[in-house]
Amino acid sequence: MTMLTTMTKAFATSVAICLTAASVALAADIAVVGGKTDDAFWSKIKKGVDDARFVVETNGGKVTYLQLQTYDNLGPDAAGLVRTAISQGVTGLVVPNWVPEAEDEAIKAAADSGIKIILMNAGSLDKAKELGAINYVGSDEYLAGIAGGEYFGKNGQKNVLCVNTLPGSANQEARCKGVIDGITKAGGTGKQLPLPATSFGDPTAIAEAVKATLTQDGSIDGVITIGAGDADAAASGIQQAGKVESVKLGSFDFNEAGLDRIKNSAQLFAVDQQPYLQSLLSVSLLASHIDFGTDLPVKPVLTGPGIVDASNIESTLSGVSKGAR
Amino acid sequence: MSSKTASQPLAMGQTSTSSNVSGFSVGGLFRRPEAGAFLGLFGVFAFFLVFGSIDFLKPAGAASWLNVAANLGIVAFPIGLLMIAGELDISIGSMIPAGSMTVAIISGYYELPIWLGIAASLALGVFVGLVNGILVVRTNVPSLIVTLGTLFAVAGLVLGLSVLLTGTTSVALKAPALAKYLFGQFVANTFQVIIFWWLALTALYVYVVHYSPWGNWIFAMGGDKISARNAGIPTARLTIALFVLSSTSAAFVGMCQAILFNSAQVSAGMSFIFNSIISVVVGGVLLTGGFGSIIGIFFGTITFAVVNQGIYFTSFDRNWSSLIIGVMLLLAVLMNNTFRSMALSYSPKKK
Structure with a gap:
């Protein structure tokens, strides 16, 4: 049994x-x-x-x-x-x-x-x-660039500088081309600032290049960088040029310092591929x-492109702390 | 001075003694090793004044090349001394991000006191310098290869540890007011405070290299290491000290960058390797060692910074930047070399 x-x-x-x-x-x-x-x-x-x-x-x-x-x-x-x-x-x-x-x-x-x-x-x-x-x-890097350019346009910027620390790289060229096309569509103008290889990874050289360009061309009122670290340098360049009020900063991707800037209104936005x-x-x-x-x-x-700006910075920060952003 | 005999072959690099003997003369001034470097700088200035604008010399414009020169210059001095002594240190390329990540992780991520972060960052520099120096002295492997190894090893260590500890490759740092004031402020909103560190270090290096026996020892090592050791110069200890100096200087620059930009990333700094060697060579140090001067390196660094940043004051299309930088540097070095050989082979007319 x-x-x-x-x-x-x-x-x-x-x-x-x-x-x-x-x-x-x-x-x-x-x-x-x-x-x-x-x-x-x-x-x-x-x-x-x-x-x-x-x-x-x-x-x-x-x-x-x-x-x-x-x-x-x-x-x-x-x-x-x-x-x-x-x-x-x-x-x-x-x-x-x-x-x-x-x-x-x-x-x-x-x-x-x-x-x-x-x-x-x-x-x-x-x-x-x-x-x-x-x-x-x-x-799509080009569409992400367009979104960045249009965001500047919507915010009232007329002349945007795309700081490219890796000129010749297809992804970064597509981003900058998108930014220029986006701001042009919104009725402004834009141009690329290609930096020589000797500046890559040297935040002082990038900051000074941004400062000098802003000093030479007073009509620039928007700056966007191809990376999060470059945005730290560009923020210092804008501040040194004494144009924190008139020149807005954007970046592709973001880091902690960049999110802090967005929170404190020292940076307008970041483009995120999520x-x-x-x-x-x-x-x-x-x-x-x-x-x-x-x-x-x-x-x-x-x-x-997802846009991180003052309107969604809190939820982005909480996403960062959970490892999803 | 025990090194008197050893310093014989380096009379070229040490003309200060000869000009002291003969009193002031225009010829003597032009035969100094830094004269060529000064002329190169002068030529570069003239170029950008003609093709650029006068903004370039106004405070905000001057800051744009002084800031770059100061960051580079602090690293270029010890690199120049190593080259004079016949060695090379390329591990500085990863010591700069290592210095900035150390202070950012300790004082930014873990929120420990900033002084601990600064001390740890400099201590890391001393440690890597000791490893480089001892390996070079003990193994007789060329210093290029040894420091190539530590370049990658330190870069990998920084990336690995930073991801392990913080989960990211970029760490934010908010330095307290005093640290910010000393290492990372903008004087008059445009001059990085590191410029003053650089100027102070220039004075210190000029004294040590050109007015103390240490300097003679370094030149003697670059001229002929065996004879230098036979003449009683502690070549091993001096070599190790120079490597410690270069990686600590690199860590210092990285630490200042992190405090200034409120952020550190693992990937920065590689361009410093090439840029510092360029500045040193433009400043008249021979790649073969044994010849050069601190003031020469000082001018060489400024020349490099001016060539790099001057471009933004001109109306040239920015796509040509690298071409113009290359041609200008070549011209500066050619001017420097031609002038030096003319000056050194010049013999006054017999009366």
């Missing part, structure tokens, strides 16, 4: 295990390829993945974050992680298209083997269509597509 009960129990358990295994195989099994999480940007992406994981796991699926060990060999390493994901038999893949030449072949192979793909952070909708991915979730949203949305959209067949008609999904 007891023997029979034990056997029945064992049988029931093994059936249950088989059923569970079967339901796991049917639910979304998603791999996310990303950067090193010790980097401020990717740690926010990681938080988005972890938060989306709750939804995926509730429906019986799972999410793995495959991270690069270094950035020295970006394209081939990312392609390697994509192939790892294929061999793990995942049903969904979220991957940044950093180096198309190196990664496209692997991403196509994943699509051919039936894996559903979303391009995240780097790429475009055209690229997503070409590779058979269902969507692109990320930002990395947390990139992974949160990618993973949940993909899981829902695999599990329930949904398809979001919004393509591409742009997570930026």
